[in-house]
Amino acid sequence: MTDETIRQGDDGMTESARRMARLTAVRPRLLSFARLHLRDNALAEDAVQEALMAAIEKDASFAGRSGYETWVFGILKYKILDTLRVQKRQGRWQPLDDESDDDAIDRQFQQNGRWQDDARPGNWGEPDVTFENEHFWQVFDACMTALPDNIARVFSLRELMGLSTEEICQEIGIKENNCWVILHRARLRLRACLEKRWLKEETI
Amino acid sequence: MMMCKEATRLMSLKLDRRLTFQERLSLRLHLMMCDACRRCDEQFTLLHGIGQRFEAALDDRTPPERRD
Numbered sequence: 001m002t003d004e005t006i007r008q009g010d011d012g013m014t015e016s017a018r019r020m021a022r023l024t025a026v027r028p029r030l031l032s033f034a035r036l037h038l039r040d041n042a043l044a045e046d047a048v049q050e051a052l053m054a055a056i057e058k059d060a061s062f063a064g065r066s067g068y069e070t071w072v073f074g075i076l077k078y079k080i081l082d083t084l085r086v087q088k089r090q091g092r093w094q095p096l097d098d099e100s101d102d103d104a105i106d107r108q109f110q111q112n113g114r115w116q117d118d119a120r121p122g123n124w125g126e127p128d129v130t131f132e133n134e135h136f137w138q139v140f141d142a143c144m145t146a147l148p149d150n151i152a153r154v155f156s157l158r159e160l161m162g163l164s165t166e167e168i169c170q171e172i173g174i175k176e177n178n179c180w181v182i183l184h185r186a187r188l189r190l191r192a193c194l195e196k197r198w199l200k201e202e203t204i
Numbered sequence: 205m206m207m208c209k210e211a212t213r214l215m216s217l218k219l220d221r222r223l224t225f226q227e228r229l230s231l232r233l234h235l236m237m238c239d240a241c242r243r244c245d246e247q248f249t250l251l252h253g254i255g256q257r258f259e260a261a262l263d264d265r266t267p268p269e270r271r272d
Binding site for chain 1: 216
């Protein structure tokens, strides 16, 4: 649905009908957010479906102070955390291991700790311009998918969900040190992947 | 003298907890001398802001006066 069709209908629509239209419009973004966390299409669809249902049921409790989409997004965050907790209880999480070396990261550095020539970080330009770039988000999505599950989970809880490392430790049951090591790895892997797949393609 | 790999560890860490005085000092000295690490620092910072951007994009359809 385009912005245009929603706007045209605005005058004749009731408030809740208008909100239904906004839910439909925001659904794809909610879905891609859920997918980044849950790494499974069906689970992501379920979480978004439940969040949308809850939003419709609780419609009256939306106080209208902040954006409606942000409010729905908040509901989705709870649903995602719920799903992750269930997965954890079912023992579907691999233990987190920060002891072993990470080849993907070692490849970026020489033995002496300096950058490898072909891994030296380049200039990504202005963040505002970067984030406006639709292709950047596609590549970000692909690079997140390429991360190992454990690393991606900690990164997305920290950087997409906005939890503190202390909260992540409670959620996942790891030590904070462990969390910092994993985040360092996640950031180095993501930056290398983004640079290779996005920046290099952009400049061709 | 701190090397790049260790510098990236501190760059990452500073996004998750407050660095000690010693850590801040070593990182700052390294960044003064290393272009590649300065760019890495920018990249980590950009990734750190990604959640907010994601959320801001959701609300693009909200009238500006209603944004928090």
